[in-house]
Amino acid sequence: MNPSQTPAWKDLSQLAEAWKTRHLREVFDKDPQRAQRYVADACGIQLDYSKHRVDADTLKALFALAEQTGVAERRAAMFAGEKINNTENRAVLHVALRNRSNTPIQVDGADVMPEVNAVLDRMFAFADKLRCGLWLGRTGKAITDVVNIGIGGSDLGPLMVCEALKPYGQDDLRMHFVSNVDGAQIQQVLKKVNPETTLFIIASKTFTTIETLTNAHSARAWFLASGAAEADIAKHFVAVSTNGAAVSKFGISTDNMFGFWDWVGGRYSLWSAIGLPIILSLGPDNFRALLEGAHEMDQHFLTAPAEKNLPLLMGLIGVWYGNFLGSPSTVIAPYNQNLHRLPAYLQQLDMESNGKGVRREGEKVEYGTGPIIWGEPGINGQHAYFQLLHQGTHLIPLDFILALDQPGIDPKHHAILIASCFAQAAALMRGKTPDEVRAEFAKAGVAADKAEPLVPHKTFSGNRPSSMLLLDKLDPKHVGALIALYEHKVFVQGAVWGINSYDQWGVELGKQLATGIETALKGGGGELNYDASTQRLIALVRSRQQF
Ligand code: G6Q
Secondary structure, eight states: OOGGGSHHHHHHHHHHHHHTTOOHHHHHHHOTTHHHHSEEEETTEEEEOTTSSOOHHHHHHHHHHHHHTTHHHHHHHHHTTOOOBTTTTBOOOHHHHTOTTOOOOEETTEESHHHHHHHHHHHHHHHHHHHTTOSBOTTSOBOOEEEEEOOGGGTHHHHHHHHHTGGGSOTTSEEEEEOOOSSHHHHHHHHHSOGGGEEEEEEOSSSOOHHHHHHHHHHHHHHHHTTOOGGGHHHHEEEEESOHHHHHHHTOOGGGEEEOOTTSOGGGOTTTGGGHHHHHHHOHHHHHHHHHHHHHHHHHHHHSOGGGOHHHHHHHHHHIIIIISSOOEEEEEEOSGGGTTHHHHHHHHHHHHHOOSBOTTSOBOSSOOSOEEEEOOHHHHTTTTHHHHHHSSSOOOEEEEEESOOTTOOHHHHHHHHHHHHHHHHHHHHOBOHHHHHHHHHHTTOOHHHHGGGHHHHOBOOOOOEEEEEESOSSHHHHHHHHHHHHHHHHHHHHHHTOOTTOOHHHHHHHHHHHHHHHHHTTOSOGGGSOHHHHHHHHHHHHHOOO
């Protein structure tokens, strides 16, 4: 299905013309009910989308686009375990990992829920033992530090959630994450921890990823150099993987392995055994709450009517900007500091899923697909990149994300945080007219001849859209729901564009390329296989360094 051939696409192209001359400020002035109308709530999250360039006609056409591109059918196929990842012939079932109602979900005729529950139970038992000091290291001491070694989907999710929910963590169990193969990151962590009280989690779906295996081997060598024997590895190393053979080859017994399945995509895997660091840090009950929040969002996505369906609304509004209003980028601006890794996490989720240029059947797309996702905590962004959002030449919608409650909240700080967030969204939407700037100068007693040259510089065009996502609380349940919300937003967009959101051939390419160049750097030949620029770079490094 080519979405650009649908009647709704044509309608939206026409509607976009009208929005070229409309300003959100006037749209609000003309419609006193707008602020109440364009709000939807689910799972303790409120989406206020009133500051977007949409109205009843736009939404109607966007819902028609979802219908005409078969979003609901694809959604049903995903939840039913159909192999919607067609290029890898895999089901896409992160929803099964948090299926707290435990209804059967079949893949190849077998219910996956018993296996999902069995791995969860093993992880919970392991976590209970470790968290209460009964899992002992080789010298009989309890574990004080957990080091997760993984990259991409085997790192970003657990790291982001552990940070987001830090106040729920156990104080005497410190979490560390190592992903970069530069050697510095692992060394810095190893300097801080004691081999007698450290547990390493080697997290890799394939267990072939060079960065992860290199860091894992360094950790293993460091551990053995502390006087430990091979037999002690079982007390200090566990693996999370789908590849039992490679785990055994590395030297970790599969008794110490927590498995998952090919129907769990890396960037959708924090709900699986890849979430082990989260379970160790926050405990089984909090992990269950995280799963419950996500499951509630899954049910909401499946059952809520279009005009109240958060993932559908967010997905379609994104399509509207990307394909009709000329805006290929979205900023993620969380205001609570503990959500500081959310932009990086969502960058992977969205850009790896929908950064595709062909439809599921292989035809080239002739319309834009996945947005460019970027961001940083909004309050810091205000002192940095927000300048471009206010006065730059690009139209870039934002997702403001703010939790209205968080553990240990200090009302004095929190009021400033909330005020800043709301003020930015308002200023972006309203802007400031030249006359308002002049009035400000006049009020401050600045003479007109001094003021006038500055007027264009202090004018803000406004009409810059944003979503406001308010979480009732920054707790496991709401964070689970928030992540699932974005997963499904990405799903909706991929379904509209007719692409496969669940493969990642670009990531696979990077994995292949590095291996060949590494051989060339070590003098193993093959440098002539590369372009002239890369050959020069290889020669430069070889002239300076022996590997
Ligand atoms: C995720 C990606 C990618 C992957 C990493 C790590 O969807 O495919 O980020 O998670 O490349 O892969 P392994 O878990 O196999 O080491």
